[in-house]
Amino acid sequence: MKENANLELDDGAKIAVLGGGPAGSFFSIFALKLAKQIGKDIDLTIYESKDFSHDGPSSCNMCAGVISESLVQMLAIEGICLKPPIVQRAIDTYCFQTTGGDVFLNSPSKQKGIATVYRGGGPVNQTDKEHETERKSFDDFLLDCAEKEGAKVENVRVEDIKLNNGRPIIFSKKGQLPDADLVVGACGINAKIIKTFEELGTGYSPPSTIKAYQSEIHIGEQHVSDLFGNAVYVFLINQPGVKFAAITPKGSYVTVSILGKDITRQTVIDFLNHPEVKSKFPDSWNIPDAFCRCVPKINVGAARHPFTDRIVMIGDASSARLYKDGIGSAYLTAKAAANTAILYGVSETDFRKYYYPSCRKIDRDNLFGKIMFSFTDIINQTPILREALLNTTRHEQIHPETGYKCSTILWDTFTGNEQYTDIFLRAFNHKLLLRILINIFNAIFIRFKKIWR
Amino acid sequence: MKDEDGSLGKDYKDGDNIFEENSIGREMYIILTGKVKVIKERDGVETTLATLEEGEFFGEMSLFDNNPRSATVKALGNIKLLEINQKNFLKKISRDPSLAFRMLEKMSQRIRKTDDKILSCTVEIKDFIEDHQEFI
Numbered sequence: 039m040k041e042n043a044n045l046e047l048d049d050g051a052k053i054a055v056l057g058g059g060p061a062g063s064f065f066s067i068f069a070l071k072l073a074k075q076i077g078k079d080i081d082l083t084i085y086e087s088k089d090f091s092h093d094g095p096s097s098c099n100m101c102a103g104v105i106s107e108s109l110v111q112m113l114a115i116e117g118i119c120l121k122p123p124i125v126q127r128a129i130d131t132y133c134f135q136t137t138g139g140d141v142f143l144n145s146p147s148k149q150k151g152i153a154t155v156y157r158g159g160g161p162v163n164q165t166d167k168e169h170e171t172e173r174k175s176f177d178d179f180l181l182d183c184a185e186k187e188g189a190k191v192e193n194v195r196v197e198d199i200k201l202n203n204g205r206p207i208i209f210s211k212k213g214q215l216p217d218a219d220l221v222v223g224a225c226g227i228n229a230k231i232i233k234t235f236e237e238l239g240t241g242y243s244p245p246s247t248i249k250a251y252q253s254e255i256h257i258g259e260q261h262v263s264d265l266f267g268n269a270v271y272v273f274l275i276n277q278p279g280v281k282f283a284a285i286t287p288k289g290s291y292v293t294v295s296i297l298g299k300d301i302t303r304q305t306v307i308d309f310l311n312h313p314e315v316k317s318k319f320p321d322s323w324n325i326p327d328a329f330c331r332c333v334p335k336i337n338v339g340a341a342r343h344p345f346t347d348r349i350v351m352i353g354d355a356s357s358a359r360l361y362k363d364g365i366g367s368a369y370l371t372a373k374a375a376a377n378t379a380i381l382y383g384v385s386e387t388d389f390r391k392y393y394y395p396s397c398r399k400i401d402r403d404n405l406f407g408k409i410m411f412s413f414t415d416i417i418n419q420t421p422i423l424r425e426a427l428l429n430t431t432r433h434e435q436i437h438p439e440t441g442y443k444c445s446t447i448l449w450d451t452f453t454g455n456e457q458y459t460d461i462f463l464r465a466f467n468h469k470l471l472l473r474i475l476i477n478i479f480n481a482i483f484i485r486f487k488k489i490w491r
Numbered sequence: 492m493k494d495e496d497g498s499l500g501k502d503y504k505d506g507d508n509i510f511e512e513n514s515i516g517r518e519m520y521i522i523l524t525g526k527v528k529v530i531k532e533r534d535g536v537e538t539t540l541a542t543l544e545e546g547e548f549f550g551e552m553s554l555f556d557n558n559p560r561s562a563t564v565k566a567l568g569n570i571k572l573l574e575i576n577q578k579n580f581l582k583k584i585s586r587d588p589s590l591a592f593r594m595l596e597k598m599s600q601r602i603r604k605t606d607d608k609i610l611s612c613t614v615e616i617k618d619f620i621e622d623h624q625e626f627i
Contacts, residue, residue, distance in 0.1 A: 068589075075592075110499060111575050112583060114521040116593055119546050119573075121523060122497030149501045149574055289497075370587070377589055 045347060045385040047219055049079050053379070054208055054218035055189075056196045056231060058086025059099045059157075060365045061353025062224030063180035063189075064372035067118075070187040072380040080380070082188070085208075085215070087195035090178035091159045093330075098158025099177055099226065100334035101364060102252060102286055102295040104129075104270065106454040107151035109366040123172040124179045125153040126288035127262075131269035132452055134431070135314050136424050137276070141431045142269065143445050150268060152453060154288045161254035161291055161330035171259055171289035196225075199234050206349050220384045222375065223344075223351035224368075227335050232355060240346035244355060246339035251301040252293060254330040255310075259290040261320050266292060272452050274418045275314050281415065282361065283309055284452075285318065297361065303331070337364070340401040345389035350375045357397040360407035362454030370396055407458035410451055410465075422485070426477035433473070443470040499523060500573040503566040510550065513559045517577040519550040525570030529562050541601075542567065551594060554580055 047053075053069065055062045062084050073080040088097050103126075105113075110120060128150035132143045145151055155176035185191055198209040199221065206221040207214060225231050232244050257265070266287035273283040282297040294306060309315055310325050337358040344351035352375045353368035374396035375389070382388045417423045430444045447465055450456035500523045503509060510516050512531060522545050529541045529549065540562055543549055549564055554577045584591050 072592075075596075108579075108583070111521075111573065111579070112587075112590060114523070114573050115548070115575075115583075115590055117546055119521065119523055120499060125497045125499060127497055128499045147574065147576065147579075150499050151573070153499055373587065373589065 044383070045388070046383040047073075047078070047080065047379060051078075051080055051219040052217060053080060053082040053220045053222065054196075054206075054215065055082065055084045055222040055224055056199075056208070057224035057226060057229065057353075058084045058088070058090075058181050058184075058191060059177055059224060059226060059353065059368070060180055061226070061355075061368035061372045062086070062222065063177070063184040064369050065222055065224060065352055065376050066184035066189040067116075067180075067187050068373050068376035069380055070184070070189060072376060074188075076380070078380065080188075081190075083190045083192055083216070083218075084181070084184060085192050085194050085196045085210075086181070087193060088158070089193070090157070090175040090181065093159045094162040095158070095330065095332040098156070098175075098332070100228065100252060100332045101157055101250075101336075102284070102293055103155045103157050103176065103288065104286055104454075105153040105155060105176070106363045106366055107145065107147065108455050109363065109369060110151055110153055112369065118180075118183060120153050120155075120176075123174045124155055124176055126156060126171070126173060127154045127268060127286075128152070129154060129268050129270055129287075131267070132449060133269050133271045134274060134428070134448060134452075135271055135318075136274045136428055137314060138421065138425050139428060141428055141435065143431070143435070143449050146442065146446055146449060152270075154270075154286050154293075156288065160289075161256070173289055196231055197234075199231070199238065201238055201240075204347055219348060220379055221349045223349065223355050224353050224372070226354045227337055235349075235351065235355070238346075238349075240349065241343035242346070242351060243342040245337045245341045245357070247335035248297065248299075248338050249301065249333050250336045251296045251306060252332050252334065253306050254288075254291045254293055256291050256326065256329070257319060257323060261323075262287045262290060262292060265318055265320065270452075271318060273309075273312075273315060274414070274424060275312055276418050277305075277309055277312060279305060280309065281411075285315075297336075301333070306331070336361070340397065340404075344397060345386060345393060347386050348384050350379070350384070350389050350393060357400040357404075359400055359454060360404040360458070361411065362407075362452070366454060367400055370400065403458045405458075406462040410458055410462060413465075414451070422478060422481045425481040426474055429477045429480065430470075430473050433477075440473075441469075443467055444474070498571055500571045503570050503572060505566055505568050507566045509564040509566065509572065510560050512561065512563045516550055516553045516560050518574050519548055519554050519577075519580060520564075521548045521573045521575070522546065523571040523573055526567040527564050527570065528567055529564050531562050548594070548597070551598070553577075 055066055066082050066084055129152035130145045130150040134141050156173055157177050158175050160173045194210045196208050197211055200207050223235050227247055235242050271285040280298040284295045286293040337354045341356045344356040352371040356371050358364045358367040374393045378388055378392040382392050417427055434442050434445045447461055450461045527543050528539050531538050
C-alpha cells in the first residue's frame with residue numbers, strides 16, 4: 039500500500055474535473071468556495087463534452103430527474119435555490135397505484151418540496167415548440183453556478199488518462215490537456231472514460247449496474263396539470279420483469295421510469311397499456327409512435343478503491359444510493375471529496391481517511407435499501423400483502439391520530455428522502471407490524487368469505 | 492406552465508406574518524422568491540431591523556437555542572418560502588457538519604452588521620450627551 043501523506047494543494051494548484059454533471063459541478067462549487075474561504079487560489083477546469091441546453095438523450099445525463107426534498111433543502115441552505123424553469127413541477131404528493139386500488143400520500147412537511155427537472159435541454163421535441171413549456175436544464179444551471187464560483191468549463195471530451203511518476207495526465211482527441219494536481223472522476227458510469235480509470239491499475243473498479251428505461255411522453259401541459267397535478271405515481275402492478283415503475287410529471291411531458299431486467303420498448307408499451315396506467319392518461323390519448331427515450335446504466339453497487347494519489351472518483355462513478363436520489367449521492371460524495379482536497383490533501387491516505395467514510399456510509403445504507411426493496415418486491419407479487427399495506431396506509435390517512443408510520447415509511451422509501459437504515463429501523467415498530475398483520479388476516483378472511491359464498 | 496406548478500415551498504401573501512415575536516418556532520425558512528421584513532414592536536412603534544431577499548434564510552436562531560422567536564417576520568409582497576423543520580435540520584447538520592458553513596458565514600455577517608449598528612448608536616448617544624452637557 040502506498041503511503042504518500044504530503045500531497046497538499048498549494049496556491050495556484052490545478053484541478054481537472056472530468057464531467058460537468060451534478061457531481062462535477064457540486065465538487066467545483068464546494069472546492070472553489072472553500073478555497074476562497076481559506077485564501078487559496080485554485081485553478082479548476084471542468085471538461086464536459088455535452089451541451090446540456092440541447093434537446094435529446096445525447097445532451098442529457100439521463101435519469102428520472104427527481105430531486106428529493108432533503109436535497110432541495112440542503113441546496114437551499116448552500117444558497118442554491120431551485121426555481122422554474124429549472125423546476126418543471128414541484129411535487130407534494132405520491133400516489134401508490136396497485137391493481138387493487140390506490141392511495142395518495144401527501145408530503146409530511148405539507149409543502150411542495152420535491153423538484154422534477156430535466157437533466158438536459160429536454161426531450162427531443164416532436165411537437166410545436168411554441169406551445170412547449172419554458173425549461174432550463176438542471177445540469178446546465180449547476181454548471182453556471184460552478185462558473186460563477188470561478189470554474190472554467192471546456193467543451194472537450196477527455197479520451198484518455200495516464201499516470202506519469204504518480205501524476206495523472208489527461209488527453210483529449212487533439213492531444214495532452216494541461217497538467218493537473220488533482221483529477222476528479224465525475225464522469226458517471228455511462229461514459230467510456232470510466233474504463234480508462236479502471237485500466238490505470240490503481241485498484242479502481244466501477245460499481246455494478248443495471249439498466250433503467252426512461253421515456254418522455256408528451257401529453258400537453260394542460261393534461262399534465264389536470265391528470266397528474268403535483269403528484270408522482272408509483273405503480274406496484276406486478277408487471278412481469280418490472281421491479282419498479284413510476285410516472286413523473288414535468289411541464290408538458292411525463293417521464294416514465296421503469297427498472298427491471300431486459301426492459302425493452304415493448305415493456306414500456308405494455309406498461310402504458312396496463313389498465314391502471316392507461317386510466318391516468320386522457321381518454322383519447324394513444325401511445326405515440328416515437329418518443330424520447332434512453333436506457334442508462336444505474337449504479338447498484340459500490341465502486342472498489344475510488345481514489346488514489348491525485349485521483350478521486352465521485353458521484354455515480356463511486357457510490358450512489360440504491361435506485362433513489364442519485365443526485366443526492368453526487369452532492370454528498372462531491373462535497374466530501376472537495377472538503378478533503380482543499381482542507382487536507384489529495385493523497386490516497388487523505389482520501390481514505392476523510393473522503394471514503396462518506397462512500398462507505400452510502401454503501402452500508404444500501405444494504406438496508408436492498409432489504410427494503412426486496413420487501414417491496416414481495417409485496418408487489420403478493421396480492422394479500424399488497425392489499426394489507428394499502429389498507430394500513432389508507433387507515434392512517436383517514437385516522438391521522440393513529441400516526442403516519444406506514445405512510446412515512448412508503449414516502450421516505452420512494453422519495454429517497456431518508457436514509458434506508460432509518461426507514462428500516464422505523465419499519466420494526468410493533469404497533470405498525472400488528473396493524474399490517476390485522477389487515478393481512480382481514481384480506482385472507484375476505485377471500486375465504488368469497489369462496490364460501 | 493403556470494408558475495405555481497413549478498414553484499417549490501409554501502406561499503405567503505403580502506403582509507402575512509410568517510411568525511411573530513415571542514412565539515415558539517421549530518422551523519427555519521429560506522426565501523425562494525420575494526422579500527420579507529424583520530420587525531420588532533415596542534410600545535406600539537414598529538422598527539424594521541432588516542429586509543431579507545431571495546436566497547436568504549431566517550428563523551434559524553430558534554432552531555439552535557430553542558428560545559421564542561426574537562422578532563416578527565412579515566411578507567413584503569407575495570412570496571414563496573421553503574420551510575425546514577428543526578429535527579430535519581439538525582439531522583442534516585449532524586450528517587454533514589460542513590452544511591453549517593454558509594449559515595455561520597451569514598450569521599457572522601449579521602453579527603458584524605449588528606456590531607456596526609451598536610457602534611454607530613453608541614457614537615450618536617455619546618455625541619448627543621457631549622452636545623447637551625449643560626442639561627445633564
